[in-house]
Amino acid sequence: MNIQSRTERMAGQETPERKRSGQGDAEMSLICLSDFEAYAKDHLPKATWEYYAAGADDCCTRDDNLLAFKRIRLRPRMLRDVSVTDTKTTVLGTEISCPIGIAPTAFHCLAWPDGEMSTARAAETLNLCYVASTYSTCSVEEIVTAAPDGFRWFQLYVYRDRKLSEQLVHRVEALGFKALVLTVDVPYTGKRRSDIRNNFRLPPHLKVKNFEGVFEEHCGPDNYGVPANTLDPSISWKDIYWLRSLTRLPIIIKGILTKEDAELAVEHGVQGIIVSNHGGRQLDGELATIDALSEIVDAVQGRIEVYIDGGIRTGSDVLKALALGAKCVFIGRPIVWGLAYKGEEGVRGVLQILTDEFRLSMALSGCRNVAEINRNLIQFSKL
Numbered sequence: 001m002n003i004q005s006r007t008e009r010m011a012g013q014e015t016p017e018r019k020r021s022g023q024g025d026a027e028m029s030l031i032c033l034s035d036f037e038a039y040a041k042d043h044l045p046k047a048t049w050e051y052y053a054a055g056a057d058d059c060c061t062r063d064d065n066l067l068a069f070k071r072i073r074l075r076p077r078m079l080r081d082v083s084v085t086d087t088k089t090t091v092l093g094t095e096i097s098c099p100i101g102i103a104p105t106a107f108h109c110l111a112w113p114d115g116e117m118s119t120a121r122a123a124e125t126l127n128l129c130y131v132a133s134t135y136s137t138c139s140v141e142e143i144v145t146a147a148p149d150g151f152r153w154f155q156l157y158v159y160r161d162r163k164l165s166e167q168l169v170h171r172v173e174a175l176g177f178k179a180l181v182l183t184v185d186v187p188y189t190g191k192r193r194s195d196i197r198n199n200f201r202l203p204p205h206l207k208v209k210n211f212e213g214v215f216e217e218h219c220g221p222d223n224y225g226v227p228a229n230t231l232d233p234s235i236s237w238k239d240i241y242w243l244r245s246l247t248r249l250p251i252i253i254k255g256i257l258t259k260e261d262a263e264l265a266v267e268h269g270v271q272g273i274i275v276s277n278h279g280g281r282q283l284d285g286e287l288a289t290i291d292a293l294s295e296i297v298d299a300v301q302g303r304i305e306v307y308i309d310g311g312i313r314t315g316s317d318v319l320k321a322l323a324l325g326a327k328c329v330f331i332g333r334p335i336v337w338g339l340a341y342k343g344e345e346g347v348r349g350v351l352q353i354l355t356d357e358f359r360l361s362m363a364l365s366g367c368r369n370v371a372e373i374n375r376n377l378i379q380f381s382k383l
Ligand SMILES: Cc1cc2nc3c(=O)[nH]c(=O)nc-3n(C[C@H](O)[C@H](O)[C@H](O)COP(=O)(O)O)c2cc1C
Pocket: 051, 052, 053, 065, 103, 104, 105, 106, 133, 134, 135, 155, 183, 254, 276, 277, 278, 279, 280, 281, 309, 310, 311, 312, 330, 331, 332, 333, 334
């Protein structure tokens, strides 16, 4: 299969500049997540690549998410019989094969024709948690049909028209999604310079499928596939009670970076927090997620589960996040790199590589299972 030409056709945007000489079905050996990144950069149309890669403003926070992991050093233990290792864990009581999940990211069909359906199948095969984005280019119904036995959460935004959010909540609850992930760091969309320069738009053959039929009449300014100013910037803590009144599903808040907000999250009765800065796409200059994790874990004192996303690219990043108290990590951009490579197979490749690396890091640090990973493994270096 010629992946390159498929991606071009499907994205319907400008032809990407070729840096690679080998065309078509490149016999590549992709052995780490940055290999998938390089492949995606070479093969996706420029505007699509830049949309996925973008950070806000100067991209300091996007880049610091990765650098912050490199500042942390590990203190491995030896002679602990690691002949058998087990990466299984649970999130909110459900068993998953490994503490690695798929963060919600928009527009998977820009990277592969059946986008989120491929993502869902890969997550189902590997028994990992997939958080489907509101801004999916397949509908929640299509996602469930593609992978009926998958373990899924749904990421939600709060709209000025509350009925929109309400209907989505009822839809995903009926479809068997197991939790709602309320994203709280987007009262407004961050300023992503490349998207402005590229005048980035969803190509006409793609839609934000969860809103099919909702904005048909609209002809004003568009913001990433939906009319501008649809998100409600007045959202506040009391809206957690409003959301609670709509559903019996667990509520997880995504986008918390401080112990003060973590305390408030516990007080407002949510079941989990995802420590996240939206991959550095919102407030540039805010702290790297791994640097925020410890104070949040300390603040919640085990009352709710804490997860993290942002800059996780290797198995030792996963180990560091778990050592600092995360129950599970989520990855964003690497999933679309996997899609750009080979759809479902590419996403499986990304997840399998990260799982294998995590297992190896566990063993090399003397941990036989996730319960043995703790803060004693961490040393903050002065680099
Ligand atoms: C292209 C792209 C689209 C995203 N779309 C969403 C979204 O629809 N909803 C959401 O809550 N977060 C969204 N995010 C943020 C991710 O959920 C996650 O926080 C971030 O990507 C994690 O960082 P990483 O990409 O370094 O792994 C998006 C991120 C990217 C890169």
